[in-house]
Amino acid sequence: MLLVHAHPDDETINNGATMSLYASQGVQITLITCTRGEEGEVLVPGLSHLASTHDDQLGTHRIDELASAMVELGVEDHRFLGDGKINFRDSGMMGTAPNDLPDVFWQADVDAAAALIVDVIHEIRPHVLVTYDEIGGYGHPDHIQAHRVAMRAAELSPLSGNGWEIPKIYWNAMPKSVIAQGIEAMKASGSDFFGAESVDDLPFVKDDALVTAMVDGTAHVDAKMAAMKAHETQIALDGPFFALSNNLGSQIWGLEFYTLVKGVAAAPFDENSREANLFAGLVP
Numbered sequence: 001m002l003l004v005h006a007h008p009d010d011e012t013i014n015n016g017a018t019m020s021l022y023a024s025q026g027v028q029i030t031l032i033t034c035t036r037g038e039e040g041e042v043l044v045p046g047l048s049h050l051a052s053t054h055d056d057q058l059g060t061h062r063i064d065e066l067a068s069a070m071v072e073l074g075v076e077d078h079r080f081l082g083d084g085k086i087n088f089r090d091s092g093m094m095g096t097a098p099n100d101l102p103d104v105f106w107q108a109d110v111d112a113a114a115a116l117i118v119d120v121i122h123e124i125r126p127h128v129l130v131t132y133d134e135i136g137g138y139g140h141p142d143h144i145q146a147h148r149v150a151m152r153a154a155e156l157s158p159l160s161g162n163g164w165e166i167p168k169i170y171w172n173a174m175p176k177s178v179i180a181q182g183i184e185a186m187k188a189s190g191s192d193f194f195g196a197e198s199v200d201d202l203p204f205v206k207d208d209a210l211v212t213a214m215v216d217g218t219a220h221v222d223a224k225m226a227a228m229k230a231h232e233t234q235i236a237l238d239g240p241f242f243a244l245s246n247n248l249g250s251q252i253w254g255l256e257f258y259t260l261v262k263g264v265a266a267a268p269f270d271e272n273s274r275e276a277n278l279f280a281g282l283v284p
Protein backbone atom coordinates (compact mmCIF):
# COMPACT_ATOMS: atom_id res chain seq x y z
CA MET A 1 0.00 0.00 0.00
CA LEU A 2 1.31 3.42 -0.94
CA LEU A 3 -0.04 6.62 0.59
CA VAL A 4 0.88 10.06 -0.74
CA HIS A 5 0.26 12.95 1.63
CA ALA A 6 1.12 16.64 1.75
CA HIS A 7 2.27 17.27 5.33
CA PRO A 8 3.12 15.28 8.45
CA ASP A 9 -0.21 14.70 10.31
CA ASP A 10 -2.38 14.38 7.16
CA GLU A 11 -1.69 10.64 7.06
CA THR A 12 -2.86 10.17 10.65
CA ILE A 13 -5.97 12.36 10.38
CA ASN A 14 -7.08 10.74 7.12
CA ASN A 15 -5.77 7.18 7.28
CA GLY A 16 -4.36 6.49 10.74
CA ALA A 17 -6.80 3.69 11.58
CA THR A 18 -6.46 2.18 8.10
CA MET A 19 -2.66 2.21 8.30
CA SER A 20 -2.63 0.68 11.78
CA LEU A 21 -5.16 -1.99 10.78
CA TYR A 22 -3.32 -3.09 7.66
CA ALA A 23 0.10 -2.84 9.31
CA SER A 24 -1.16 -5.24 11.99
CA GLN A 25 -2.14 -7.66 9.23
CA GLY A 26 1.35 -7.60 7.78
CA VAL A 27 0.57 -5.39 4.78
CA GLN A 28 3.66 -3.57 3.55
CA ILE A 29 2.87 0.12 3.88
CA THR A 30 4.86 2.99 2.39
CA LEU A 31 4.04 6.59 3.22
CA ILE A 32 5.37 9.42 1.06
CA THR A 33 5.00 12.84 2.66
CA CYS A 34 5.60 15.60 0.12
CA THR A 35 6.67 18.41 2.46
CA ARG A 36 7.81 18.78 6.05
CA GLY A 37 4.97 21.17 6.89
CA GLU A 38 7.23 24.15 7.57
CA GLU A 39 4.37 26.65 7.30
CA GLY A 40 2.12 24.95 9.84
CA GLU A 41 0.69 26.86 12.74
CA VAL A 42 2.34 25.91 16.04
CA LEU A 43 -0.36 25.08 18.57
CA VAL A 44 1.97 24.45 21.51
CA PRO A 45 2.86 27.82 23.11
CA GLY A 46 6.27 26.62 24.35
CA LEU A 47 7.29 25.69 20.82
CA SER A 48 6.02 28.79 19.00
CA HIS A 49 9.62 29.85 18.26
CA LEU A 50 9.77 27.00 15.71
CA ALA A 51 7.31 28.74 13.37
CA SER A 52 8.38 29.89 9.91
CA THR A 53 7.81 33.49 11.04
CA HIS A 54 10.39 33.03 13.83
CA ASP A 55 13.20 30.42 13.72
CA ASP A 56 11.73 28.49 10.77
CA GLN A 57 12.61 25.16 12.42
CA LEU A 58 9.16 23.62 12.36
CA GLY A 59 9.97 21.27 9.47
CA THR A 60 12.78 19.61 11.41
CA HIS A 61 10.53 19.21 14.43
CA ARG A 62 7.74 17.70 12.33
CA ILE A 63 10.12 15.06 10.93
CA ASP A 64 10.38 13.76 14.50
CA GLU A 65 6.65 14.06 15.12
CA LEU A 66 5.94 12.00 12.01
CA ALA A 67 8.47 9.36 13.04
CA SER A 68 6.81 9.07 16.46
CA ALA A 69 3.37 8.85 14.88
CA MET A 70 4.53 6.06 12.58
CA VAL A 71 5.81 4.08 15.56
CA GLU A 72 2.29 4.32 17.02
CA LEU A 73 0.74 3.09 13.75
CA GLY A 74 3.32 0.37 13.16
CA VAL A 75 4.47 1.82 9.84
CA GLU A 76 8.20 1.44 9.22
CA ASP A 77 8.60 2.73 5.67
CA HIS A 78 7.92 6.46 5.66
CA ARG A 79 9.79 8.79 3.37
CA PHE A 80 9.73 12.38 2.23
CA LEU A 81 9.25 13.07 -1.46
CA GLY A 82 12.64 13.42 -3.09
CA ASP A 83 14.46 12.13 0.01
CA GLY A 84 18.17 12.77 -0.37
CA LYS A 85 17.75 14.54 -3.73
CA ILE A 86 15.46 17.51 -3.36
CA ASN A 87 13.25 18.98 -0.64
CA PHE A 88 9.89 20.48 -1.42
CA ARG A 89 8.88 23.18 1.00
CA ASP A 90 5.40 23.64 2.44
CA SER A 91 3.50 26.16 0.26
CA GLY A 92 1.30 27.60 3.03
CA MET A 93 -2.45 28.13 2.75
CA MET A 94 -3.86 29.16 -0.64
CA GLY A 95 -3.35 32.86 -1.35
CA THR A 96 -0.50 33.38 1.14
CA ALA A 97 2.98 34.73 0.33
CA PRO A 98 4.84 31.38 0.57
CA ASN A 99 2.80 30.09 -2.43
CA ASP A 100 5.20 31.99 -4.71
CA LEU A 101 8.55 30.94 -3.22
CA PRO A 102 10.63 28.99 -5.75
CA ASP A 103 11.26 25.91 -3.60
CA VAL A 104 7.69 25.28 -2.44
CA PHE A 105 5.81 22.16 -3.53
CA TRP A 106 3.11 24.23 -5.26
CA GLN A 107 5.79 25.51 -7.66
CA ALA A 108 7.23 22.05 -8.38
CA ASP A 109 7.09 20.65 -11.88
CA VAL A 110 4.41 17.95 -11.71
CA ASP A 111 6.18 15.51 -14.04
CA ALA A 112 9.53 15.90 -12.27
CA ALA A 113 7.97 15.35 -8.85
CA ALA A 114 5.90 12.44 -10.20
CA ALA A 115 9.08 10.80 -11.49
CA LEU A 116 10.33 10.62 -7.89
CA ILE A 117 7.18 8.71 -6.92
CA VAL A 118 7.47 6.48 -9.99
CA ASP A 119 10.85 5.32 -8.64
CA VAL A 120 9.17 4.34 -5.37
CA ILE A 121 6.31 2.59 -7.20
CA HIS A 122 8.82 0.57 -9.20
CA GLU A 123 10.61 -0.35 -6.00
CA ILE A 124 7.64 -1.40 -3.85
CA ARG A 125 5.03 -2.34 -6.53
CA PRO A 126 1.97 -1.28 -4.52
CA HIS A 127 -1.47 -2.82 -5.08
CA VAL A 128 -3.30 0.12 -3.57
CA LEU A 129 -2.61 3.86 -3.79
CA VAL A 130 -4.32 6.29 -1.42
CA THR A 131 -4.21 10.04 -1.96
CA TYR A 132 -6.50 13.10 -2.13
CA ASP A 133 -9.18 14.14 -4.59
CA GLU A 134 -8.69 16.95 -7.16
CA ILE A 135 -9.23 19.71 -4.60
CA GLY A 136 -6.88 18.00 -2.19
CA GLY A 137 -9.75 17.52 0.23
CA TYR A 138 -10.01 21.17 1.25
CA GLY A 139 -8.06 23.29 -1.19
CA HIS A 140 -4.62 23.54 0.39
CA PRO A 141 -2.09 23.99 -2.46
CA ASP A 142 0.14 21.16 -1.20
CA HIS A 143 -2.82 18.78 -1.02
CA ILE A 144 -3.88 19.67 -4.58
CA GLN A 145 -0.30 19.22 -5.75
CA ALA A 146 0.06 15.90 -3.89
CA HIS A 147 -3.05 14.70 -5.74
CA ARG A 148 -1.65 15.82 -9.10
CA VAL A 149 1.78 14.33 -8.52
CA ALA A 150 0.48 11.02 -7.16
CA MET A 151 -2.02 10.57 -9.99
CA ARG A 152 0.57 11.49 -12.59
CA ALA A 153 3.00 8.97 -11.06
CA ALA A 154 0.34 6.25 -11.24
CA GLU A 155 -0.17 7.12 -14.90
CA LEU A 156 3.56 7.09 -15.70
CA SER A 157 4.66 4.08 -13.65
CA PRO A 158 3.53 1.37 -16.13
CA LEU A 159 5.40 3.10 -18.96
CA SER A 160 9.02 2.95 -17.85
CA GLY A 161 11.66 0.74 -16.29
CA ASN A 162 10.21 -2.40 -14.76
CA GLY A 163 6.80 -0.82 -15.23
CA TRP A 164 4.07 -1.37 -12.64
CA GLU A 165 0.41 -0.56 -12.90
CA ILE A 166 -1.27 0.06 -9.54
CA PRO A 167 -4.50 -1.98 -9.65
CA LYS A 168 -6.58 0.09 -7.20
CA ILE A 169 -6.52 3.81 -6.44
CA TYR A 170 -8.55 5.48 -3.71
CA TRP A 171 -9.11 9.10 -2.76
CA ASN A 172 -9.82 10.06 0.84
CA ALA A 173 -13.44 11.10 1.33
CA MET A 174 -15.65 12.59 4.05
CA PRO A 175 -19.29 11.56 3.60
CA LYS A 176 -21.90 14.27 4.11
CA SER A 177 -24.05 12.14 6.45
CA VAL A 178 -21.15 11.46 8.80
CA ILE A 179 -20.12 15.12 8.96
CA ALA A 180 -23.75 16.23 9.44
CA GLN A 181 -23.95 13.88 12.40
CA GLY A 182 -20.72 15.36 13.78
CA ILE A 183 -22.03 18.92 13.45
CA GLU A 184 -25.29 18.05 15.25
CA ALA A 185 -23.46 16.28 18.07
CA MET A 186 -21.07 19.20 18.55
CA LYS A 187 -23.98 21.69 18.56
CA ALA A 188 -25.81 19.56 21.12
CA SER A 189 -22.74 19.78 23.35
CA GLY A 190 -22.69 23.58 23.00
CA SER A 191 -19.62 23.54 20.79
CA ASP A 192 -19.09 23.71 17.05
CA PHE A 193 -17.55 21.56 14.33
CA PHE A 194 -14.58 23.41 12.86
CA GLY A 195 -16.73 26.56 12.95
CA ALA A 196 -19.38 25.06 10.66
CA GLU A 197 -23.09 25.72 11.19
CA SER A 198 -24.17 23.36 8.46
CA VAL A 199 -22.60 20.60 6.41
CA ASP A 200 -22.99 22.88 3.37
CA ASP A 201 -20.42 25.28 4.88
CA LEU A 202 -17.69 22.68 4.54
CA PRO A 203 -15.85 22.36 1.25
CA PHE A 204 -14.45 18.91 1.96
CA VAL A 205 -17.63 16.87 2.31
CA LYS A 206 -18.72 14.41 -0.36
CA ASP A 207 -22.20 13.20 -1.25
CA ASP A 208 -22.57 9.78 0.32
CA ALA A 209 -23.17 8.25 -3.11
CA LEU A 210 -19.60 9.19 -4.08
CA VAL A 211 -18.09 7.43 -1.07
CA THR A 212 -17.53 3.83 -2.14
CA ALA A 213 -15.43 2.31 0.63
CA MET A 214 -15.26 2.42 4.41
CA VAL A 215 -12.48 0.86 6.45
CA ASP A 216 -13.62 -0.04 9.94
CA GLY A 217 -10.50 0.56 11.99
CA THR A 218 -12.29 1.07 15.30
CA ALA A 219 -10.13 -1.64 16.87
CA HIS A 220 -7.14 0.59 16.00
CA VAL A 221 -8.52 3.92 17.15
CA ASP A 222 -6.22 4.03 20.19
CA ALA A 223 -3.18 3.81 17.90
CA LYS A 224 -4.63 6.60 15.74
CA MET A 225 -5.25 8.84 18.78
CA ALA A 226 -1.70 8.17 20.00
CA ALA A 227 -0.37 9.09 16.55
CA MET A 228 -2.44 12.29 16.62
CA LYS A 229 -0.87 13.17 19.97
CA ALA A 230 2.56 12.58 18.44
CA HIS A 231 1.85 15.46 16.06
CA GLU A 232 1.96 17.70 19.10
CA THR A 233 2.55 21.05 17.38
CA GLN A 234 -0.34 20.50 14.95
CA ILE A 235 -3.19 18.78 16.75
CA ALA A 236 -3.87 20.53 20.05
CA LEU A 237 -5.35 18.44 22.83
CA ASP A 238 -7.94 21.18 23.41
CA GLY A 239 -8.55 21.68 19.66
CA PRO A 240 -11.38 20.53 17.40
CA PHE A 241 -10.04 17.05 16.60
CA PHE A 242 -9.94 15.98 20.23
CA ALA A 243 -13.11 17.94 21.07
CA LEU A 244 -14.89 15.82 18.49
CA SER A 245 -13.75 12.58 20.06
CA ASN A 246 -14.48 13.91 23.56
CA ASN A 247 -18.08 14.57 22.49
CA LEU A 248 -18.70 11.69 20.13
CA GLY A 249 -16.32 9.12 21.55
CA SER A 250 -12.95 8.34 20.05
CA GLN A 251 -14.66 5.69 17.89
CA ILE A 252 -15.62 8.52 15.52
CA TRP A 253 -12.00 8.44 14.30
CA GLY A 254 -11.99 4.70 13.69
CA LEU A 255 -14.05 4.78 10.50
CA GLU A 256 -12.20 6.04 7.42
CA PHE A 257 -13.83 6.66 4.07
CA TYR A 258 -12.67 6.43 0.47
CA THR A 259 -13.74 6.75 -3.14
CA LEU A 260 -12.46 4.11 -5.54
CA VAL A 261 -11.28 5.90 -8.69
CA LYS A 262 -9.38 3.11 -10.42
CA GLY A 263 -9.92 -0.63 -10.24
CA VAL A 264 -12.92 -2.79 -9.54
CA ALA A 265 -14.89 -2.73 -6.29
CA ALA A 266 -15.10 -6.18 -4.71
CA ALA A 267 -16.83 -7.93 -1.82
CA PRO A 268 -17.12 -7.79 1.15
CA PHE A 269 -19.50 -4.81 1.06
CA ASP A 270 -21.06 -3.18 4.12
CA GLU A 271 -24.77 -2.43 4.63
CA ASN A 272 -24.33 0.80 2.63
CA SER A 273 -22.88 -1.16 -0.32
CA ARG A 274 -19.43 0.25 0.37
CA GLU A 275 -16.31 -1.84 -0.02
CA ALA A 276 -15.01 -2.89 3.39
CA ASN A 277 -11.47 -3.89 2.38
CA LEU A 278 -9.25 -1.78 0.11
CA PHE A 279 -7.42 -4.93 -0.98
CA ALA A 280 -10.58 -6.86 -1.92
CA GLY A 281 -10.50 -8.48 -5.32
CA LEU A 282 -6.72 -8.46 -5.57
CA VAL A 283 -4.72 -11.67 -5.87
CA PRO A 284 -2.99 -12.17 -2.50
Ligand SMILES: [Zn+2]
Nearest residue numbers: 006007010140
Ligand atom coordinates in the same frame (compact mmCIF):
# COMPACT_ATOMS: atom_id res chain seq x y z
ZN1 LIG B 1 -1.90 19.02 5.12
